[in-house]
Amino acid sequence: xxxxxxxxxxxxxxxxxxxxxxxxxxxxxxxxxxxxxxxxxxxxxxxxxxxxxxxxxxxxxxxxx
Numbered sequence: 470x471x472x473x474x475x476x477x478x479x480x481x482x483x484x485x486x487x488x489x490x491x492x493x494x495x496x497x498x499x500x501x502x503x504x505x506x507x508x509x510x511x512x513x514x515x516x517x518x519x520x521x522x523x524x525x526x527x528x529x530x531x532x533x534x
Contacts, residue, residue, distance in 0.1 A: 498524050499531050 478484045501508045507520045519527075 495531060498528055502528075502531065 475487050476484055497508055500506075502521050502524050505521045507518050508524070510517045510519065524531075
C-alpha cells in the first residue's frame with residue numbers, strides 16, 4: 470500500500486500506523502542524539518548509518534528537546 474492508501478484504510482489502527490511510525494522514528498532520533506549513538510536506516514534498498522552528530526545537524530530542534 471502507498472502511504473495515502475493507508476491513511477484512507479477502514480481499519481482505524483492501520484490508518485493511524487503511519488503517524489505512529491513517524492513518531493517512533495522521531496523518538497529513535499532523539500534517543501540516539503541524547504546517548505551519542507547512531508542509527509541505521511534502510512531506504513531504497515540501501516543501508517545507511519547516521520551518526521549522532523549528523524542527526525544533531527540535520528534535526529537541531531529535536532536535539533534541543
